[in-house]
Amino acid sequence: xxxxxxxxxxxxxxxxxxxxxxxxxxxxxxxxxxxxxxxxxxxxxxxxxxxxxxxxxxxxxxxxxxxxxxxxxxxxxxxxxxxxxxxxxxxxxxxxxxxxxxxxxxxxxxxxx
Amino acid sequence: xxxxxxxxxxxxxxxxxxxxxxxxxxxxxxxxxxxxxxxxxxxxxxxxxxxxxxxxxxxxxxxxxxxxxxxxxxxxxxxxxxxxxxxxxxxxxxxxxxxxxxxxxxxxxxxxxxxxxxxxxxxxxxxxxxxxxxxxxxxxxxx
Numbered sequence: 027x028x029x030x031x032x033x034x035x036x037x038x039x040x041x042x043x044x045x046x047x048x049x050x051x052x053x054x055x056x057x058x059x060x061x062x063x064x065x066x067x068x069x070x071x072x073x074x075x076x077x078x079x080x081x082x083x084x085x086x087x088x089x090x091x092x093x094x095x096x097x098x099x100x101x102x103x104x105x106x107x108x109x110x111x112x113x114x115x116x117x118x119x120x121x122x123x124x125x126x127x128x129x130x131x132x133x134x135x136x137x138x139x
Numbered sequence: 140x141x142x143x144x145x146x147x148x149x150x151x152x153x154x155x156x157x158x159x160x161x162x163x164x165x166x167x168x169x170x171x172x173x174x175x176x177x178x179x180x181x182x183x184x185x186x187x188x189x190x191x192x193x194x195x196x197x198x199x200x201x202x203x204x205x206x207x208x209x210x211x212x213x214x215x216x217x218x219x220x221x222x223x224x225x226x227x228x229x230x231x232x233x234x235x236x237x238x239x240x241x242x243x244x245x246x247x248x249x250x251x252x253x254x255x256x257x258x259x260x261x262x263x264x265x266x267x268x269x270x271x272x273x274x275x276x277x278x279x280x281x282x
Contacts (some may be wrong), residue, residue: 078262081172082243106177110266117273 029070036061049129050122054115062109065101072097142195151193158186165257170248176255180262187267196274208268215261222250222257 040063043056072094080095119129126134142148166179180229191199226234233250240247 099175102173102175103177103256106181106266109181110269113266113270113273139265 030067033063033067048131050119050131051129054119058112065104068097069101140183142198144192147193151189154196155189159183164265166255169255170251176258177262181261183263184266188270205271208264211264212261212268215256215264218257219254222254
C-alpha cells in the first residue's frame with residue numbers, strides 16, 4: 027500500500043514539473059516522470075509475495091511461484107510508446123527554439139503565420 | 140546536416156553491428172527471455188539512429204531513405220496481419236497453426252516467434268522513420 031502511495035507522489039512531482047515550470051524542457055521532463063510513475067505502479071500491481079521473476083528455465087516450476095507476467099509485458103509496450111512520445115516532444119522543443127530563440131514559455135506569445 | 144569527425148564515424152561503424160545483432164537476438168528470443176518485438180525493435184531503431192547521428196542526414200538518406208523505412212514499416216504490419224488472418228482461416232483469429240515443438244528451444248511455440256519478428260521489423264522501421272523525419276530541420280544557417 028505504501029508503495030502505491032509513493033508512486034503517486036512521483037506522479038505528483040512530475041505533474042508539478044509539467045505545470046509550474048517556465049522552461050519548456052522541464053515540462054517535457056515532467057511528462058516523462060509522470061509516464062514512468064504510471065508504468066511503475068502498473069508493474070507493482072502484479073507482485074506476489076515471495077515471487078520469482080517470470081522466466082521459466084525448466085519445466086519443473088509451478089506457475090504460482092512467479093509474479094504476474096502480464097502487466098510486465100504490457101508495460102514494455104508502454105515504455106516504447108513513451109519513447110516515441112518523448113522523441114516527438116523533443117523535436118517540437120527544437121522547432122520552438124528555432125522559431126522564438128528562447129525556451130521560456132512566457133516569451134512565446136507571438137502567433138505569426 | 141553534416142556528420143561528425145572521423146573518429147566518431149569509425150567507432151559508429153564498429154559498434155552498430157553489435158547493436159543490430161543484439162537487437163535481433165532480443166527479437167528472436169521473445170518467447171524464451173524478456174523482450175520480444177517491441178524492445179528489440181526499439182534497439183534496432185537506436186542502432187540506425189546512431190548511424191544517422193554519426194554520418195549526417197544526407198549520407199544516411201542515400202542508404203535508407205524515408206520511403207524505404209516506411210515500406211519496411213508497412214511490410215512488418217502486413218506480415219503481422221497475415222499471420223493473424225491465416226490463423227483465422229484455419230480456426231480462430233490469431234490461432235497458433237504452426238507446430239509447437241519442444242519446450243525451451245529457439246524454434247518452438249508456433250506463430251509467437253514470427254509475430255515477434257514482424258513486430259520487431261515494424262517498430263524498428265517506424266521509430267527510425269519518425270526520427271529521420273523529425274531530425275530534418277534546417278535552420279537559417281543550413282539553407
